[in-house]
Amino acid sequence: MPMMIKGTILAAFLVLIWGCGSSGANEGTTGATTDESGAQIYAQITETDPYTEWEQFSEAIGTIESSAPHGPFARVYINDIAAAALDSSPENLPNGSIIVKDSIDTADAQDMGTLTIMKKIEGFRPRTNDWFWVMVSSNGEVQGEGNIGMCISCHLSQANNDYIFLHQLQ
Numbered sequence: 308m309p310m311m312i313k314g315t316i317l318a319a320f321l322v323l324i325w326g327c328g329s330s331g332a333n334e335g336t337t338g339a340t341t342d343e344s345g346a347q348i349y350a351q352i353t354e355t356d357p358y359t360e361w362e363q364f365s366e367a368i369g370t371i372e373s374s375a376p377h378g379p380f381a382r383v384y385i386n387d388i389a390a391a392a393l394d395s396s397p398e399n400l401p402n403g404s405i406i407v408k409d410s411i412d413t414a415d416a417q418d419m420g421t422l423t424i425m426k427k428i429e430g431f432r433p434r435t436n437d438w439f440w441v442m443v444s445s446n447g448e449v450q451g452e453g454n455i456g457m458c459i460s461c462h463l464s465q466a467n468n469d470y471i472f473l474h475q476l477q
Contacts, residue, residue, distance in 0.1 A: 345441040
């Protein structure tokens with residue numbers, strides 16, 4: 308096999324592994340794990356500390372236009388840890404920060420759509436600043452959690468902004 312083809316195959320393999328991360332639900336690619344699961348995080352943001360009562364990024368208050376894979380509209384919420392950190396203009400949000408994107412089909416929809424959750428868990432995956440992603444269907448079923456390749460590959464364009472789209476950190 309010519310050297311150029313071997314190099315191309317190796318490069319494609321490395322991109323696939325880096326983009327998709329681990330197949331384990333709560334295992335980081337560095338081998339770090341978390342005791343938290345997507346279901347626990349979902350319960351935290353819907354029962355213990357309802358995300359709909361949280362603050363929103365100042366640039367994205369109320370219903371905003373969104374895009375695939377989230378749907379045409381969304382509401383984005385940040386927990387108290389993330390909101391408090393924003394006051395000091397951090398380079399990265401601290402551990403425990405949670406961002407919830409509630410996807411909706413119409414601008415005036417009141418019902419929860421699908422949720423995409425980012426929670427920063429210390430040591431989970433340093434390569435992506437320890438963000439743990441969770442995708443939840445509109446009926447509350449966890450569809451994906453941990454290192455979700457689709458999430459990581461999209462948010463990679465914001466790596467210099469702690470993988471966040473809606474608010475410029477420093």
